[in-house]
Each structure stands twice: as structure tokens, then as C-alpha cells.
Amino acid sequence: MQSLAHQIQQQVKQYHIDNISDLPAFLAEQTTPIVIKGVCAHWPMVQSAYRSDTDALKYLANIASNSPVRAFTAKAKEQGRYFYNTDMTDLNFTQYASNLVELITTLKQTLNTQAPDSYYMGSTASDYCAPEFTTQNPLNVTSHHCLTSLWVGNHSRIAAHYDNADNLACVGAGSREFILFSPEQVDNLYIGPLEFTPAGQAISLVDFMAPDFNRFPRFKNALDNAQIAKLEPGDGIFIPALWWHHVSAHSQFNVLVNYWWRQAPDYLANPFDAMLHSMLAIKDLPQSQKTHWQKFFEHYVFSEDKKLDAQIVPHVKGILGDIDEQTARRVRQLLLQKLNR
Template sequence: MFSAAPINECNASEITNLKAFLADLTEPLVIRELCAHWPQVAAAKKGEKQALSYLLELANNAPVRSFSADAMHQGRYFYNADLSGLNFSQHADSLKSVLDKLVDKLAHTQADSLYMGSTAVEYCAPGFSLDNPLEVTDYNCLTSLWVGNHSHIAAHYDNADNLACVAAGKRTFTLLPTEQVNNLYVGPLEFTPAGQAISLVDFNNPDFTRFPRFKEAAEKAQTATLTPGDAIYIPALWWHQVSATQPFNVLVNYWWRQAPEYLANPFDAMLHSMLAIKDLPKEHKQKWQQLFNHYVFADELDLTSHIAQPAHGILADIDELTARKIRQLLLQKLNR
């Protein structure tokens, strides 16, 4: 493991209004003891068995996906050697069943890894949010649960802002800013271990011979280890590798986009841009870059002052009606 700078941190006692505090953040931040009031955290501080028993009381048998990997992989959920498949298995399961299996693994330090990832809390553990409350934003927010023993999730980014709360066990987060993408040796976009493209570099054991540019990225890395009650804010599009290191770990994620729900997913726009622009002649791409800057990225430009108001069309500020018009126009063009 390379040496990384510590992520900035504060204590929850310093925050008077969490929603306003998070709304102003643009950089990663660890918030110690943010969830110390949770019963799940209180149980975790008593021991792994108590933490597991508490969650088991709330879990149901709704169908979920679980993942398991042989102990030889040391919890690293990744591709196989030639990227033609994955090094782990997926199973039809339930949270209650996953927890029952984890009970059996608590006493085995060399056990196969097992986890359930990114599942809506109220779907698999009704009542969890009521017992363990946290209000993080006024935007639409997805609250999800990750449960398992030891696991190492390769560096990836999320399209949304993320507040990740350690409710049991211990997790180490290693973060890199978006600008380091060229130094992270990102794998396929359409075939991924969990939906998001990942860095092929193992941050815990980087191969600088195979991935020499990662040395530059490593100089920008930040890291922190969280224990029960701690939380970390990860801004959208920041790369992060997450390692859970205890026999029983629970993570609660709050994801939200600082945008209305009617706006489209920027990743979809990037895919379409790859299809339409990526392989054009260099001169053409430069011209399209200028047009993108004009219509999309230059916030200070007024695109409509020279146009009569009734004719602003999709150049106007995008409300829900304008968003529908853009989607309709896009569908018409895609269907030609």
C-alpha cells in the first residue's frame, strides 16, 4: 500500500445543521461520531455478534443479490485474469439469509468473503431508518445498505454525492479526485463488477510496472479509516476504493444528486458523445468541443438575450416541461 494523505475531518458536535453543512461541501470530509446515536452503532460497539443480532431483528426475506468470493481472493471483488469474467459468484438471496451465513463465518478468519451490496434499506430491513435516523438533504435521497465480512471494492466513482456511514465493523476509504482518471487505468465501461467502471489498479498492492502512471495518482490520494458511528462525505465523481476489514461490517449509504429528478443522467450523455464524436477527425472534435463549451459548460453565457422570449425553446432554463421537450427531440433523432 502506498502512503496517502489523511482525509480532512471534523466531529459531529461541530455541526449545527447537517443539511446545510453537507450542501456547502465540495471536498471529501470525514465526520466522526455522526451516527453515534444509532442503536445499530451501539450494538456494534458491544461486539460483532450483538451488531449482527440487532440487524437480524430488522431483516426480512425479500429477494436480494448476494456475492461471494473464494478466500484466496482475500475479499477483492474483481475480474478474472483476462477480464472475460468475474472472480466472484452472485446468488439469489435475502438479507436474513446473508446474516445467517455470516453468523457461521464469524469464527473463521480465513472464511470466504460474502456480502450484500447497495440494497435499499426499507426494502430489505423495514424500520431501520426509523430506528437509525439521519436527515442529509432535501433532494431525493436513496438510502442503501451494505452488509458482509471482509471485502475490497475496487476504486470507482458514483454519479451522486454520497454520505457513507459505518454502522458496524471497520472500513478504509482511499479517494482520488476525478482529474486523475487518466492515471487510474480504468477497465471496461459496459462490463463491470457492480455497474460502475473500476480502476484495474489494486490500491492495496499497486503494480507500478504494469500501471506506471498510477504513481502520479498516488501522490493525490487521500485515505481514512472509519469505525462504528463515523461517516464520510464523498463528492460525486470522486474515485474511491473501499475495504471492509472486520468479520462483520455494515455500511449505510445516502446518495443524492444536487439536481432535480427530471434531469437526465450525465453518464448517458457521455456514452452518446462517444458514439457521435469520439472517432471524428481531430479538427471536427475541436469544433464540437467549442460548441459544447458554449451550450453546456459556459455558465456565465446568456444564450437567450438576443432571442424573443416565446422562441427560447430548449435554450431556456431547464424545467420539467423543457426536459420533456429535450427528451422528445432526442428520441426523434435517435429513432431516425
């Protein structure tokens, strides 16, 4: 990874929490990635990590629950890369039932192993797997509905992917390296299948430790536009929705705390679902028809300077007006009727 990191010239813009008076208001203004140094340095989780991996493991073990979780492991030969197998007939790691207490025990055993297998618990609601975590390690990040989750493991490399929600990722223990790309770079990242994915989101097929530029030549263009950030315990990074990010955890014990929120009411649908439906309905039409539908989408969906309902009397505006919760329910019912025909 180091050789690739050296090819990235642009650092993610940094701020320090001491210079931010209102974190939720500050984050609400951001549209590109930023690093916030020291954003969670006051946490007991972080303070224990400053002392040692052993203290950090002990701290988390004391508040971990026995609730069942999904854990993942990859053999040492994979060097922490959670990905597909060689011919993409399966994944190169396994999933197993565990709980956070058991996972922490396993991670303790790997601390003194020279080349251990990798283990992690993916993003899991903190109130579920460690109910006291958010009480003891508080952080107010947004006025929107927010999900707080924990990522716990040892060394790992997670392929470049995007998320549908805004994300403030805070390092509770260990270190993290993020390589980020704007949504405009999607053509240069060589994205894999939408249905068969390692963790639910489509990923870049490029190995960031050893990129094959013969197979993925446009990836050079992506690197020219990439940003990089290296975080230590107490630091956080804001990643706007739809920004691609490759994440590496380098330490023997790592904790990442994710705050997820959408800048939209909960009753609005997931845009990814709309894209899937559009692929089903539009992708394979003749090009002339796709061009016409593109104009329709620009008119009805993407334009911000048109008042779609200006010429319509109020009681029949429907979804051409502002969409409230009641209207959203009617649209869902209409879609279900059409999809079930």
C-alpha cells in the same frame, strides 16, 4: 493494503458532529471529501456494534426482511477483492439469490472461521431489506430527494470507482478504509471497460494491495494526490459525485449505510448517458472536428458567464432557457426521435 496506505500522506479532512449545528446545510457547502466523526454514533445499530459483532448481527437480524436480494460471494483466495478473473473473460466472484436474513445467518457462521469466503449484499434500499432501519436509525442529510441503502458483508475490497450522486457513507458496524482521488486523476487510474463491470460502474484495474507500477506507471501520480480515511462505527464520510474511491472492509461483520442524492431536479438526465452519446457521436471524428465540437460544448453546456437566450424572444427559447420539467420531456422526445432514425 497497509503498505499502500502508508504511501498516502494526505488524510481526508475531519470534523466532529458536535461542531456541526445543521448537517444538511453543512453538507450542501462541501465540494471535497470530508469525514464526520460520530455522525451516527447515536444509532442502535452502532451501539450494538460497539458491544460485539454478535450483538450487531443480532440487532440487524431482528429487523431484516425476507425480501429477495442479490448477494455476492468470492472464494477466500481472492482475499475479499471483488474483481475480474485473470484474463478478464469473467468475474472472480458469483452472484446468487438470497435475502438479508439468510445472508446474516451465513455471516454468523463465518465469524469463527480463520479464512472464510467473503460475502456481501450490495447497496440495497434499506426500506426494502430492513423496513424499520431508517426509523430506528434516523439521519437527516439533505433537502434533496435521497435514497438510503445498506451494504452488509464481511471482509471486502471494492476497486476504485465513482458514483454519479453525492454520497454520505456511514459505518454502522465494522471498520472501513477509503482511498480517494479527485476526478482530475482519471487518466492516472487506468479505468477498465464501461460496459463489462463488476457492479455497474467502471473501475480502476490497479490492485491497491499490490500495485504493478510497471504496467500502471501513472498510478504513482494518482497516489501523490490521493487522500485516505479510516472509519469506525459511528463515523461517516461525504464523497462528492465523481470522486474516485477504493473501499476496504476489514472486520468480520460490516454494515455501511449510504445516503445518495443529486443536487439537481429528478427530471434532469443522467450525465453519464450524455457522455455515452458523445462517445458515439464525437469520439472517432477527425481531430479538427472534435476541437470544433469542444468549443460548441463549452459555449452551450459548460460556460456559466453566457446568457444563451438573451437575443431570443421568450416563446422560442426552448432549451436555451432554463430547463424545467416540461422542457426536459420535450428534449427526451427529441432525442428518442433522433436516436431511432
